[in-house]
Amino acid sequence: MKKVYPNKEVCIGCHLCEVACLTAHSKSRDVVIAYKQEKDALGLSPCKTVVHAGPACVALSCRHCEEPACVAACISGALTKNRETGRTEYDEGKCVGCWSCLMACPFGSIRRHPIKEKIVKCDLCAGRDIPACVEACPNWALVYEERGEK
Amino acid sequence: MKYLIIGNGVASLGAIEGIRLTDQDGAITVVSDEPVPTYGRPLISYLLAGKIGKDRLALRDEAFYAANKVELKLNAKVAAIDVKARTATTGAGEILPYDRLLIATGGVPFRPPMAGLEGEGVYSFTTFAHAEALAEAAAEVKKAVVVGGGLIGLKAAESLFDRGVAVSIVELAPRVLSAAFDDKAGAIVSERLGKIGLKVFCNVSAKEIRRENGKIKGVLLSDGTFLEADIVVVAIGVVPACALAKDAGVTVDRGILVDEHLAASEAGVYAAGDVAQAPDMLTEGARVVPIWPNAYNQGYYAGKNMAGDAASYRGGLAMNAISFYGLATTSVGLVNPPADDPRFEVCDIVNAEAGTYRKLVFQDDRLVGCVLLGDIDGAGLYTGFIRFKFPLDAEAKQKLIDGAPSILMWPENFFDANWNPVGAKETV
Numbered sequence: 001m002k003k004v005y006p007n008k009e010v011c012i013g014c015h016l017c018e019v020a021c022l023t024a025h026s027k028s029r030d031v032v033i034a035y036k037q038e039k040d041a042l043g044l045s046p047c048k049t050v051v052h053a054g055p056a057c058v059a060l061s062c063r064h065c066e067e068p069a070c071v072a073a074c075i076s077g078a079l080t081k082n083r084e085t086g087r088t089e090y091d092e093g094k095c096v097g098c099w100s101c102l103m104a105c106p107f108g109s110i111r112r113h114p115i116k117e118k119i120v121k122c123d124l125c126a127g128r129d130i131p132a133c134v135e136a137c138p139n140w141a142l143v144y145e146e147r148g149e150k
Numbered sequence: 151m152k153y154l155i156i157g158n159g160v161a162s163l164g165a166i167e168g169i170r171l172t173d174q175d176g177a178i179t180v181v182s183d184e185p186v187p188t189y190g191r192p193l194i195s196y197l198l199a200g201k202i203g204k205d206r207l208a209l210r211d212e213a214f215y216a217a218n219k220v221e222l223k224l225n226a227k228v229a230a231i232d233v234k235a236r237t238a239t240t241g242a243g244e245i246l247p248y249d250r251l252l253i254a255t256g257g258v259p260f261r262p263p264m265a266g267l268e269g270e271g272v273y274s275f276t277t278f279a280h281a282e283a284l285a286e287a288a289a290e291v292k293k294a295v296v297v298g299g300g301l302i303g304l305k306a307a308e309s310l311f312d313r314g315v316a317v318s319i320v321e322l323a324p325r326v327l328s329a330a331f332d333d334k335a336g337a338i339v340s341e342r343l344g345k346i347g348l349k350v351f352c353n354v355s356a357k358e359i360r361r362e363n364g365k366i367k368g369v370l371l372s373d374g375t376f377l378e379a380d381i382v383v384v385a386i387g388v389v390p391a392c393a394l395a396k397d398a399g400v401t402v403d404r405g406i407l408v409d410e411h412l413a414a415s416e417a418g419v420y421a422a423g424d425v426a427q428a429p430d431m432l433t434e435g436a437r438v439v440p441i442w443p444n445a446y447n448q449g450y451y452a453g454k455n456m457a458g459d460a461a462s463y464r465g466g467l468a469m470n471a472i473s474f475y476g477l478a479t480t481s482v483g484l485v486n487p488p489a490d491d492p493r494f495e496v497c498d499i500v501n502a503e504a505g506t507y508r509k510l511v512f513q514d515d516r517l518v519g520c521v522l523l524g525d526i527d528g529a530g531l532y533t534g535f536i537r538f539k540f541p542l543d544a545e546a547k548q549k550l551i552d553g554a555p556s557i558l559m560w561p562e563n564f565f566d567a568n569w570n571p572v573g574a575k576e577t578v
Contacts, residue, residue, distance in 0.1 A: 005569070005570045005571075006569055006570060007570055008558075008565070008570070051556055051557055051558055052558075053556055053558035053559070056558050057558075058557070058558065058569070060557060060569070063568070063569070067450070069443070069533075071446075072164070072443045072446040072447050072450070073442065073443040073446075073469070073471075075190040075191070075192040075193060075442055076190045076193060076206070076209075077190060077208065077209040077210055077211075080210070081167075083170075083171070094206065096193065096196055096201070096202065096206075097473075098192070098471055098472070098473070099471045099473070099478055099480065099526060099529070100442070100443070100469075100471040102471070102480075102526065102527070102529055102530055103469055103471040103480040103482060103526070103529040103530060103533060104443055104469060104530065104533060105530040105533070106530060106531075106533050106534030106537045106538065107530065107534060107557070107568070108528070108530040108531035108534065108555075108557060109530070110530060111527065112478075112526075112527060147571060147572075
């Protein structure tokens with residue numbers, strides 16, 4: 001399956017991936033409305049996190065693991081592994097906000113929704129051919145490709 | 151290949167998903183004494199509290215069993231296993247042959263010897279049926295005593311309280327949540343429960359359930375205190391449901407002993423979940439660690455091995471995430487090390503103002519345990535340091551203690567192998 005791979009050697013920490021992610025997951029699909037209104041009013045937040053440590057930086061989100069710790073930990077069935085697409089899928093309607101997945105994911109790729117008792121996790125931009133973060137990355141620090149991993 | 155799975159908790163579901171990775175055709179039969187397909191067992195506290203309806207309990211959608219070609223026998227009990235003939239016999243006398251058997255019978259609530267325990271009004275809280283019975287009772291009663299201040303006891307107490315029942319919790323240990331938490335974390339949770347209006351009694355045991363004409367009047371404690379009650383919930387732990395395995399001659403210690411392939415002592419027999427005594431990630435030897443993620447993972451690995459994919463289970467890691475009235479908590483790994491062992495170093499920080507607590511346990515130069523209250527957002531990153539066993543220098547330890555774990559602290563090659571593995575396209 002195709003996954004998003006981050007390359008920290010060339011990441012410049014511009015956070016454009018976060019902007020694109022937030023906008024892609026907004027109701028308005030408008031960057032200004034997403035940031036100025038939906039972020040505060042609806043708790044809209046990106047699935048992507050740019051991590052910094054001194055000069056080093058990298059943009060991370062759900063790896064869609066072959067054996068996801070989050071799926072094993074999920075008590076509600078909200079997180080499941082789709083063996084056909086390879087994606088680790090999340091059904092917000094089933095989530096009860098127990099935070100088991102957030103605790104179990106050793107990659108720290110799940111966050112709490114700021115308002116709802118729900119989680120926020122990368123869905124590889126369901127409905128788009130290329131995830132918004134990858135499209136927005138100006139220098140190939142994020143790529144979306146097949147690497148023979150399951 | 152014929153697969154037989156006894157039990158339909160999350161270990162059973164993990165096994166189905168594990169088997170079907172390798173074997174899409176073998177016949178899978180699941181026998182369960184419960185009336186419903188696999189459900190989110192911890193969700194029963196959400197159900198009892200009225201936060202979700204019955205329609206939200208199922209762990210997989212309705213099509214799951216058909217899609218995976220699983221024959222589900224509900225309301226059925228396996229009465230005996232013949233490991234030589236490779237058959238199981240149900241209570242109704244049906245003989246089920248198998249090539250691979252998974253025993254995933256879970257745990258049964260422990261009932262201590264206590265005067266007045268037998269009779270109406272005493273409940274357990276580990277199944278959908280228990281939750282339904284308690285919901286029905288809660289509508290009619292005013293006062294409840296919950297015996298046991300562990301995770302199950304506290305969630306039962308909270309859920310009953312949400313239904314308008316006055317609740318007292320009785321705990322033998324000096325604090326609530328003694329297994330997963332320490333004194334400080336236990337005290338913070340106790341305080342939160344107290345503020346909401348639940349009564350917590352620690353360092354004391356329930357001595358006798360007093361009855362009048364069979365009806366419960368209250369609970370007498372070991373210090374002489376008498377707590378009035380209409381119902382009593384006993385939640386002092388579960389014991390592995392090993393009887394079936396033991397009778398069949400399968401080796402049982404505290405639970406059914408299994409190796410890294412989840413295989414039990416007899417050929418073709420596997421065990422997973424709360425009934426299994428399986429390898430652990432952090433400690434030597436096999437342990438019974440009856441928690442949800444371990445049950446799924448053990449089931450999944452048992453399934454893979456049953457289907458012929460010789461996969462080694464990496465060992466369980468104790469972890470619990472639970473919230474009490476908006477106070478989120480997580481506990482991972484070894485959180486209460488022996489006090490006099492110099493290999494361990496414990497760092498804890500209480501921020502009373504913010505209502506947060508962070509405790510880290512190091513063994514030599516590794517992180518082995520983490521408790522978080524309130525601010526739990528870094529929980530997964532700490533779990534990563536525990537699971538991947540990265541050696542930590544003084545600076546790295548300090549970063550973790552300061553609440554600033556980062557993936558950029560990972561060893562270079564480990565980072566690349568996991569996030570940007572070989573085959574990376576050259577940048578242009």
